[in-house]
Amino acid sequence: MEQREIICTTCPMGCHVTVTMEDGKILDVKGNTCPRGDAYARQEVTDPRRVITTTIGLTDGNVLPVKSDNAVSKNRIPEFMQKIHHVAVKPPVQIGDVLIPDIDGEGNNIVATQNATA
Amino acid sequence: MTKVDLVVIGGGPAGMGAAVAAYDAGVRDILVLERDVRLGGILEQCIHNGFGLHRFNEQLTGPEYAWRFEKELHARNIAYRLNTMVLDITEDKVVTAMNSEEGVFQIQAGAVILAMGCRERPRGALNTPGARPAGIYTAGTAQRYINIMGYMPGKKVVILGSGDIGLIMARRMTWEGAEVKMVLELMPYSGGLTRNIVQCLQDNNIPLLLSHTIVDIHGKDRVTGVTIAEVDENRRPKMETAQEVECDTILLSVGLLPENELTKKANVPLDRLTNGAYVDQRRMTEIPGIFACGNVLHVHDLVDYVNEEADIAGQGAAQYLKDGAEDTAKITVKPGNGVRYTLPQRISAVEKTTVFFRVTDVHKAVKVNVKNDEGTVLLSRRRPRVAPGEMETVVLTEKILAENVGKTISVELEEV
Numbered sequence: 001m002e003q004r005e006i007i008c009t010t011c012p013m014g015c016h017v018t019v020t021m022e023d024g025k026i027l028d029v030k031g032n033t034c035p036r037g038d039a040y041a042r043q044e045v046t047d048p049r050r051v052i053t054t055t056i057g058l059t060d061g062n063v064l065p066v067k068s069d070n071a072v073s074k075n076r077i078p079e080f081m082q083k084i085h086h087v088a089v090k091p092p093v094q095i096g097d098v099l100i101p102d103i104d105g106e107g108n109n110i111v112a113t114q115n116a117t118a
Numbered sequence: 119m120t121k122v123d124l125v126v127i128g129g130g131p132a133g134m135g136a137a138v139a140a141y142d143a144g145v146r147d148i149l150v151l152e153r154d155v156r157l158g159g160i161l162e163q164c165i166h167n168g169f170g171l172h173r174f175n176e177q178l179t180g181p182e183y184a185w186r187f188e189k190e191l192h193a194r195n196i197a198y199r200l201n202t203m204v205l206d207i208t209e210d211k212v213v214t215a216m217n218s219e220e221g222v223f224q225i226q227a228g229a230v231i232l233a234m235g236c237r238e239r240p241r242g243a244l245n246t247p248g249a250r251p252a253g254i255y256t257a258g259t260a261q262r263y264i265n266i267m268g269y270m271p272g273k274k275v276v277i278l279g280s281g282d283i284g285l286i287m288a289r290r291m292t293w294e295g296a297e298v299k300m301v302l303e304l305m306p307y308s309g310g311l312t313r314n315i316v317q318c319l320q321d322n323n324i325p326l327l328l329s330h331t332i333v334d335i336h337g338k339d340r341v342t343g344v345t346i347a348e349v350d351e352n353r354r355p356k357m358e359t360a361q362e363v364e365c366d367t368i369l370l371s372v373g374l375l376p377e378n379e380l381t382k383k384a385n386v387p388l389d390r391l392t393n394g395a396y397v398d399q400r401r402m403t404e405i406p407g408i409f410a411c412g413n414v415l416h417v418h419d420l421v422d423y424v425n426e427e428a429d430i431a432g433q434g435a436a437q438y439l440k441d442g443a444e445d446t447a448k449i450t451v452k453p454g455n456g457v458r459y460t461l462p463q464r465i466s467a468v469e470k471t472t473v474f475f476r477v478t479d480v481h482k483a484v485k486v487n488v489k490n491d492e493g494t495v496l497l498s499r500r501r502p503r504v505a506p507g508e509m510e511t512v513v514l515t516e517k518i519l520a521e522n523v524g525k526t527i528s529v530e531l532e533e534v
């Protein structure tokens with residue numbers, strides 16, 4: 001049996017939630033004040049996800065802020081950062097433009113979060 | 119001299135929000151003055167997400183949040199000038215500004231909204247002896263280098279101060295390939311949001327050392343390392359705990375200060391507790407017709423609160439331009455036990471008022487009590503957790519205010 005301590009970040013309470021697991025199966029979730037903490041802790045121990053925010057290079061030498069349009073696998077973030085570093089985008093760019101489609105093979109895109117004029 | 123009904127100084131979220139709110143309350147002759155090359159203020163360099171949860175029910179990045187307001191400005195055809203630095207304001211609301219096209223020019227404003235934001239405490243805050251080699255930056259400067267200029271300031275990083283900007287930069291630099299060795303915090307608790315401690319530090323296995331500080335910096339031309347030590351209850355370093363850490367970069371995230379040079383020029387009285395102006399519930403300063411909102415007034419951690427305040431100030435300025443500023447009541451608001459400051463500090467009319475406040479320490483399960491100077495408890499609210507890093511609010515109803523005209527009201531904590 002294995003226990004993992006997860007701090008719920010869903011609201012500022014920051015409850016410490018303890019998840020008891022065996023062979024990858026969740027046996028028990030304790031310490032959460034509300035049901036959102038239960039759902040959060042289950043997601044964290046099975047498939048933690050984060051939105052990436054970073055910058056991408058433009059062909060004019062500037063950088064432009066971007067994000068993943070959904071949360072992507074936390075453990076694969078270094079791989080995604082590599083991909084983003086190897087791209088240079090030609091302006092103009094509009095907020096929301098897809099700059100790298102389907103970065104993770106699960107349909108999540110890297111999109112612009114700022115405008116860039118040509 | 120050119121006349122303008124409302125001049126807004128600063129085009130960050132506070133300035134843009136206030137201009138939009140004033141327009142919607144009927145003011146048409148508005149001018150926003152911004153010294154930077156674009157609108158958006160500090161949000162343009164805050165490329166991480168988490169902005170706008172309260173206001174838009176979405177997790178926007180800083181530039182996306184700013185863009186929403188810029189569009190609102192455009193939709194109303196509100197005038198703004200970029201690359202324009204405001205140099206002076208007088209008590210009579212004469213604004214002196216400068217840009218390369220018009221040189222130095224003056225405007226007679228009917229009302230002024232101060233929205234100049236804040237700046238970081240400079241590195242003088244770092245009380246260490248010895249030389250000052252290159253490689254020491256405030257966290258906000260590093261943020262600007264990386265996110266706007268695309269330049270990485272270092273490879274092996276130690277961060278002093280666990281405020282949100284320091285935490286965000288720990289993750290940002292890790293993702294960009296740097297090794298962030300540790301975050302040191304002088305206090306026994308972090309001033310940052312829990313969410314940031316988890317997602318920026320724990321996610322990347324970066325240790326947070328509470329009650330620790332930097333006691334020495336090594337390196338002649340460039341930083342080569344630091345000596346760190348634990349501190350005692352009086353925040354004095356325990357030298358027997360000293361240890362050396364190799365690094366080429368130090369980021370300081372030791373707090374923000376409202377940028378009030380202009381405010382002082384207009385002789386607007388400042389509150390030593392907030393480092394911003396004394397204001398009433400409309401966010402009017404002690405000088406009639408001069409208003410303030412956003413980080414210039416008190417440091418906000420959530421931009422949503424900045425815009426809530428900008429709405430109040432914009433509407434306040436509109437009302438002032440229409441009806442003038444007769445006070446119809448006088449109630450003083452003060453911090454009591456366990457509370458560092460309250461805002462507004464003064465209430466000048468009987469109208470429902472949200473009082474923002476910050477506590478001095480972390481508490482689990484407390485009561486927030488609002489009392490008058492006779493000791494009568496006017497309001498009592500339970501809070502499961504309060505922390506200095508998170509702004510709290512209480513709402514004073516018209517009924518409570520009507521019964522306490524002429525009195526002093528204090529907000530305090532009570533252990534339960």
Ligand SMILES: Cc1cc2nc3c(=O)[nH]c(=O)nc-3n(C[C@H](O)[C@H](O)[C@H](O)COP(=O)(O)OP(=O)(O)OC[C@H]3O[C@@H](n4cnc5c(N)ncnc54)[C@H](O)[C@@H]3O)c2cc1C
Binds near residue numbers: 160374377411419420
């Ligand atoms: C480095 C840094 C990082 C931050 N990161 C975060 C974060 O991650 N999340 C968060 O919620 N909050 C963050 N904040 C807090 C953030 O500042 C507020 O949420 C919000 O942006 C404040 O809005 P504002 O309009 O009051 O100030 P600002 O955004 O600072 O805007 C003030 C504007 O006034 C302009 N100005 C100042 N003086 C003059 C003058 N004399 N003439 C003309 N223009 C002038 C400035 O150029 C600027 O554009 C950060 C603050 C700083 C300093």
Ligand code: SF4
Binds near residue numbers: 008009
């Ligand atoms: S468990 Fe519920 S109350 Fe606790 S932090 Fe998570 S969302 Fe907040």
